[in-house]
Amino acid sequence: xxxxxxxxxxxxxxxxxxxxxxxxxxxxxxxxxxxxxxxxxxxxxxxxxxxxxxxxxxxxxxxxxxxxxxxxxxxxxxxxxxxxxxxxxxxxxxxxxxxxxxxxxxxxxxxxxxxxxxxxxxxxxxxxxxxxxxxxxxxxxxxxxxxxxxxxxxxxxxxxxxxxxxxxxxxxxxxxxxxxxxxxxxxxxxxxxxxxxx
Amino acid sequence: xxxxxxxxxxxxxxxxxxxxxxxxxxxxxxxxxxxxxxxxxxxxxxxxxxxxxxxxxxxxxxxxxxxxxxxxxxxxxxxxxxxxxxxxxxxxxxxxxxxxxxxxxxxxxxxxxxxxxxxxxxxxxxxxxxxxxxxxxxxxxxxxxxxxxxxxxxxxxxxxxxxxxxxxxxxxxxxxxxxxxxxxxxxxxxxxxxxxxxxxxxxxxxxxxxxxxxxxxx
Numbered sequence: 314x315x316x317x318x319x320x321x322x323x324x325x326x327x328x329x330x331x332x333x334x335x336x337x338x339x340x341x342x343x344x345x346x347x348x349x350x351x352x353x354x355x356x357x358x359x360x361x362x363x364x365x366x367x368x369x370x371x372x373x374x375x376x377x378x379x380x381x382x383x384x385x386x387x388x389x390x391x392x393x394x395x396x397x398x399x400x401x402x403x404x405x406x407x408x409x410x411x412x413x414x415x416x417x418x419x420x421x422x423x424x425x426x427x428x429x430x431x432x433x434x435x436x437x438x439x440x441x442x443x444x445x446x447x448x449x450x451x452x453x454x455x456x457x458x459x460x461x462x463x464x465x466x467x468x469x470x471x472x473x474x475x476x477x478x479x480x481x482x483x484x485x486x487x488x489x490x491x492x493x494x495x496x497x498x499x500x501x502x503x504x505x506x507x508x509x510x511x
Numbered sequence: 512x513x514x515x516x517x518x519x520x521x522x523x524x525x526x527x528x529x530x531x532x533x534x535x536x537x538x539x540x541x542x543x544x545x546x547x548x549x550x551x552x553x554x555x556x557x558x559x560x561x562x563x564x565x566x567x568x569x570x571x572x573x574x575x576x577x578x579x580x581x582x583x584x585x586x587x588x589x590x591x592x593x594x595x596x597x598x599x600x601x602x603x604x605x606x607x608x609x610x611x612x613x614x615x616x617x618x619x620x621x622x623x624x625x626x627x628x629x630x631x632x633x634x635x636x637x638x639x640x641x642x643x644x645x646x647x648x649x650x651x652x653x654x655x656x657x658x659x660x661x662x663x664x665x666x667x668x669x670x671x672x673x674x675x676x677x678x679x680x681x682x683x684x685x686x687x688x689x690x691x692x693x694x695x696x697x698x699x700x701x702x703x704x705x706x707x708x709x710x711x712x713x714x715x716x717x718x719x720x721x722x723x724x725x726x727x728x729x
Binding site for chain 1: 557561562565594598650651652653672673674692693694697698701702
């Protein structure tokens with residue numbers, strides 16, 4: 314058995330003009346698939362081969378190449394669902410996530426401000442997360458492949474801040490990508506689903 | 512009164528120091544398009560005027576905050592500035608070395624440097640292979656390095672994460688580094704980092720690297 318690449322939940326051009334089809338093509342077909350292919354090569358004929366991806370990630374923490382590739386496969390799976398066509402802006406008022414943002418983070422403006430700051434201050438490749446920790450919302454950032462699953466946190470949303478996520482569209486202007494992510498892409502339905510499942 | 516006066520004098524003195532110690536973006540000794548086809552004009556221009564310049568600006572901003580904190584004896588703030596100093600100061604150091612050790616011209620390794628490469632790695636080809644593997648293997652953003660170990664006088668290949676500067680992180684004196692942040696190659700090589708790393712050996716300024724080796728080993 315080997316791990317497989319889930320289909321993108323939208324067409325490659327669906328997120329234009331915010332994320333170009335070219336970016337999605339490389340991001341999904343080269344980067345994401347690259348991690349998947351490496352993972353499958355590394356786990357072949359090992360105990361990891363038959364595990365569920367989340368279980369593998371937790372168990373492979375000391376096994377760096379396997380952990381890195383598995384975590385990056387999972388991170389990208391989660392990222393594709395964290396964004397959508399016609400996304401962005403505030404979550405709907407009557408949602409649980411909207412209420413939690415108000416109660417735990419001090420409101421949507423505060424969320425936007427903190428989420429952006431975490432994106433700008435991730436010094437290198439990595440990810441920004443909205444997570445649930447001890448039943449409270451929290452914004453975090455992780456380096457490279459690191460992810461909330463190994464920090465006792467439940468991920469609700471993620472933003473990829475590896476340069477390959479935005480370089481063809483925004484080059485050095487990570488801050489433009491972050492703005493586009495917040496204003497036009499963020500998928501609050503996905504965050505709501507993840508929150509309700511807890 | 513005397514104390515206030517003293518404080519004012521020392522603040523003025525500190526302002527002068529601040530102006531004197533500002534980091535500046537070094538000029539390149541060649542045109543942005545000069546390294547084509549190995550590194551495209553667009554990459555060079557954005558890398559130098561945007562990425563490197565941002566490290567310089569943010570390093571200077573952080574230095575200002577540091578100097579204010581030092582003037583106030585604010586130890587907690589001084590310590591909290593360490594990551595930004597490492598990242599932005601490191602970015603400035605690393606890129607300055609990078610530009611110095613790239614060239615469109617044909618250059619040659621000095622006899623001493625060539626000898627050291629052979630002694631440490633067996634051959635130039637083996638050295639290139641090892642530095643390439645170390646650079647390609649960097650997880651996320653970072654640099655592959657050839658460094659000189661001042662303790663045992665050996666050449667060493669290693670890599671650093673993000674903008675961690677080689678000397679401050681490992682004690683090795685940097686001879687040259689390969690920038691494997693995606694911004695260094697993405698517009699041209701996309702996800703194929705190995706092709707970029709292989710190609711960059713065509714534009715290494717061996718005169719400059721040989722001189723850095725001579726200075727480090729003197």
